[in-house]
Amino acid sequence: MNTTQNASWIDRFLANRILTHTVFWIAMLLLYSRLLFHSSGSFWYGLLNNVVLFPSIMGASYFLTYYQIPRYIYHKKYWQFALSFLVSIYVFTVSARLLTVYVAEPLLGIDRPFPGMWAIIMVSIDRLIQNYFFTIALGASLMAIVKILKQHLEERQKAERLEKEKHKAELNFLKAQIHPHFLFNTLNNLYTLTLQKSDQAPTTVIKLSEMLDYMLYQCNDKQVPIHKEIKLLNNYIDLEKLRYGDRLEFSFSQDIDNPETPVSPLILLSIVENAFKHGASGSVRKPKIEIDISVKESQLKAHVYNTKPLKAQADPARYKEGIGVSNIKRQLELIYPGAYTLEITEKEGYYSVDLEIQLTTL
Numbered sequence: 001m002n003t004t005q006n007a008s009w010i011d012r013f014l015a016n017r018i019l020t021h022t023v024f025w026i027a028m029l030l031l032y033s034r035l036l037f038h039s040s041g042s043f044w045y046g047l048l049n050n051v052v053l054f055p056s057i058m059g060a061s062y063f064l065t066y067y068q069i070p071r072y073i074y075h076k077k078y079w080q081f082a083l084s085f086l087v088s089i090y091v092f093t094v095s096a097r098l099l100t101v102y103v104a105e106p107l108l109g110i111d112r113p114f115p116g117m118w119a120i121i122m123v124s125i126d127r128l129i130q131n132y133f134f135t136i137a138l139g140a141s142l143m144a145i146v147k148i149l150k151q152h153l154e155e156r157q158k159a160e161r162l163e164k165e166k167h168k169a170e171l172n173f174l175k176a177q178i179h180p181h182f183l184f185n186t187l188n189n190l191y192t193l194t195l196q197k198s199d200q201a202p203t204t205v206i207k208l209s210e211m212l213d214y215m216l217y218q219c220n221d222k223q224v225p226i227h228k229e230i231k232l233l234n235n236y237i238d239l240e241k242l243r244y245g246d247r248l249e250f251s252f253s254q255d256i257d258n259p260e261t262p263v264s265p266l267i268l269l270s271i272v273e274n275a276f277k278h279g280a281s282g283s284v285r286k287p288k289i290e291i292d293i294s295v296k297e298s299q300l301k302a303h304v305y306n307t308k309p310l311k312a313q314a315d316p317a318r319y320k321e322g323i324g325v326s327n328i329k330r331q332l333e334l335i336y337p338g339a340y341t342l343e344i345t346e347k348e349g350y351y352s353v354d355l356e357i358q359l360t361t362l
Contacts, residue, residue, distance in 0.1 A: 024146065028139055029054060052104040053135065056096035060136045061143040063088055069144060093132040097121045167334050186239050204242065207235040219265040226295055227259035229268055233291075236269060240276050248287050255294040263359055264335045268293065268302060270328050271353050275306040278351060298359040305352040332357075 032050045068088070072081035098121060101113050121128075186208055193201040214232050218224060233252075241248060275289050290305040325344060332340045336357050343354040 020150075024143065025054070025058065028057075028142070032135070032139075048108065049100070049104050052099050052107075053096050056092045056099060056132075057136050057139040059095070060088065060092040061140040063092075064140045065144045065147045069148075089133065089136065090128070092136050093128040094122055096132045096136060097124075097128060186243070189239075189242055200242065204239065207238055211235050211239075215266070222264065223262035224265045225259060226256055226261045226263050226300075229263055229265060230254060230256070230259075230293070232269060233272055233293075236272065237291075244287070247285075248289065250289050252291045253293070255296070257296050261295050261298055261300075261359055263300065263357075264331075267328065267331055267335070267355075270331070271302065271304050271355065274325075274328075274353070275304050275351075278306060278308055295359070300355070300357045300359055302355040303352070305350065307349060308351050310349060 029047070029050055032053075064085070068081055068084050072078070072084060098118060101117060101121065106113075186204070190201060190204050190208070193204060211232060214228065218228065237250070237252060241250060272291060275291070286307075288305075288307045290303070292301075292303040294301045329342060332342060332355075339360065340355065340357040345352045345354075
């Protein structure tokens, strides 16, 4: 049984309140009986005596755990808690002594109560403290501790689930920001090719279809083989090259030792898309883009270089804000915390990104 299965079994057990309470009280009954066995010399004597005592122990435990602590301790009413605890412990020790005298001892053939003994019991504070206080306080304290620990565990698990769901939603949002401007341009180019009855039109449709299928459906997985990401990049690059034609100077080198190496999807596409948006789409007369990706022993290295206009271009449609550096950084923080380095160099005339990731199975 692996760790995930163990955690699932524990979660199901803790979620069943009747089962957890039953197991707890059976364990407590056996523990008390074992302890009393050493002093009485008979395990069955200890078991019977504790069966009779347990209504008082359980009453004190539930009263402390589900009323006194939530009502007083959680609201920092410590004096009220102390007073309530003293009164309740007196009531439950008296009830325990009465059950012992009027039920347990007659069943065991030890003594029978005499008339008015209940009044003596109620004022015998020393005997109540000596014989019953520790027994009842121990059970109640153990249950309260178990309840608090269980509650903290549930709160932590809930917080972890919420954090994972938040990260997942945020990551999906970040991945969804492949700018629609690219899609619109590709469709416009495809329309032009269709009017021209170009042989490139069917190939363009296939590449665009493959990209959309990959981004909409396959990218729901936490990781994909690196060769799928490379194919996505090649399709994206081919469609962008169709847009810019011969004026774009472009190179793409790959060195992958294992095509099945797992990687989180769309991070590389975000960086490459930025190079086209900030480089080729600017006013540079002869834009240049260089992409170098390598994976050696699960160490991914990506270098992306692009020229850029010397003067910032107007961007009223905010096209170049699509998937920016902050988006890429946030994806890396969510997926590969502490396992990546990202260096960005921006100087007059060019922009480069160097990314290294120690790939692991997520």
